[in-house]
Amino acid sequence: MSAIHEVAKRAGVAPITVSRVVNNNGYVSKETRRRVEAAIEEMNYIPNALGPSLRSKRTQTLALVLSDITNPFWTTVARGVEDAANLRGHHIIIGNTDESIEKQDDYLVFLSKKQVDGFLVVPASSYVPKTLAKRRVPFVILDRKIRDAQVDSVRGDSISGAYRLTKHLLDLGHRHISIITGRQDHSTAYDRVQGAVQAFEQAGLHERPQVNWGEYDQETGYRFTKQVLELTPRPTAIFAANNFIGIGVMHALRESKILVPQAMSVVAFDDLPAPIMVDPFFTVAVQPAYEMGKQATNLLLDRINDNGSEGYQEIVLPVEIIVRNSTAVPAKP
């Protein structure tokens, strides 16, 4: 709690001298340094960073505003962000939006007041958040594409991932495929549908996947799976556009006693991290979540450090397909 002037008083020097000892710059005699260090020790002095921040307009803090840290995908991204930020002397403040634009904007304003040095944002809509657009704070858009805007962004290659996941199903012989995906105005949800459609087109098929737009949650997976099971002809494969949807799908299928993969193949976007999987089962498209957080953070910190460079970067990370046990050739009708 003690301030620099109290330490200075105790050591019998001026505050600036204490500052020099703490920051190890400027000339300080050995004897003076010793006295100052003793005073610091005795008083448990820890400098208040608010002062310098006021001057430098830097807080060494980044904001990470995402949908819901409870999803292991975001947890992993967050860990990548934190590790990268730490390496460069920054800390992160996390905010969950639960996909609410209102919550998102509240966070952005609040965190702007706190003078965070930059933002990593998973936008709740397909537009650049107002607060960010108006002010000149550096930010990087995570995971999603933004409409009509040239901004720095880092995301996984949803189109390619969905394309290859779908191609895997088509190669197995599936023709009736249902996609259960997120909101239409989330680029990932949209792109994953696009990728799937492209796979159908490239295969020269006239069929198209049947699409169900919902939320990126378990309930959506569960609910639409129940509907899908009522379709005629019944699809032989379900494409879950994220991990939570995938789990909802599995619950519905189990409840309806549909065997996977014998009676229904299931693929999903986003794996669950290895340490929490008892039984890796899903055939999935894996985004490099940790890497995504790391690269976005480094990009952001680069921006913060050289306000100069114009232009923007759009980093699209490759997605890996892992074939496991949730897919097989469709059952003969």
Added chain:
Amino acid sequence: MSAIHEVAKRAGVAPITVSRVVNNNGYVSKETRRRVEAAIEEMNYIPNALGPSLRSKRTQTLALVLSDITNPFWTTVARGVEDAANLRGHHIIIGNTDESIEKQDDYLVFLSKKQVDGFLVVPASSYVPKTLAKRRVPFVILDRKIRDAQVDSVRGDSISGAYRLTKHLLDLGHRHISIITGRQDHSTAYDRVQGAVQAFEQAGLHERPQVNWGEYDQETGYRFTKQVLELTPRPTAIFAANNFIGIGVMHALRESKILVPQAMSVVAFDDLPAPIMVDPFFTVAVQPAYEMGKQATNLLLDRINDNGSEGYQEIVLPVEIIVRNSTAVPAKP
């Protein structure tokens, strides 16, 4: 970027008047308010919270220092913390220690400099971190007990949970039980062993569980399970002291083609959140993770607001036992 005096200049008033408009206190005429609001709008003025923080010594920020956000248990705790903090106008900075005392202390010092209003800490050792002990910053210890210290803390009832989990196994007829747990100097690891031992004692048995001390990770679960399988007589049940260990146990058992629960019963502490479980399988002791985060946060904020009240609170939350499919009566030898 604009400061209050620039807004004031534009509106033709003094800075303090802008302040009054923004904070809606003091007298401001309608006409002046209108002009000021227009200026604020035009300049996208967002007040800098650093100024007031300097005076008030409050940053409306809490630090959450935990072992690893990648564990869904901690993610859930974190979400509880964030929601509770938000409700009371605070934000949180998260730091992962990976159980390293050094990392922990680095964080505590750095975050002290940033003047966070309080700390929620999952201590990496069984002592109160030095930085916290020396300074008079409010803090709450999460999840673990601290040696010889009277501090505010919130944790799950490890002893009772372990007791009942073990009793469940004993009731099924198991006598040879191996425990795979965390570090001996982590109270949860220690208490869970104690709870298990108590269950043996209360049952009037002369046997005792066989204990393996490791880390709270998958690798520990895997490695010790391999060793346990070599014991004679071979244990008929394994008690994993957390979820990651439990998953490591399962991997080892699967690799060794030991059927669960037919050839080996397995119980674990800490569930995986429902949305990420494809197939709820483990018989577990569930700690109210979200509630833990929430209560710890409210306790901390209460402390921050009335420095007055002496004494400390030790909140021990009940643990629920959920019996699922990983336990059964032991096979006849």
Added chain:
DNA sequence: GCATGAGGTCCCTTGTAGGAA
């Protein structure tokens, strides 16, 4: 009572200047 403003304060560091050997 109402409306506005000047000045001091929080804590630290930068710029500038000065003292001592």
Added chain:
DNA sequence: TTTCCTACAAGGGACCTCATG
């Protein structure tokens, strides 16, 4: 004069107290 060390004053943003009309 040169080299080493120390100190004063100011500033950065917002707001509280006090003062004035």
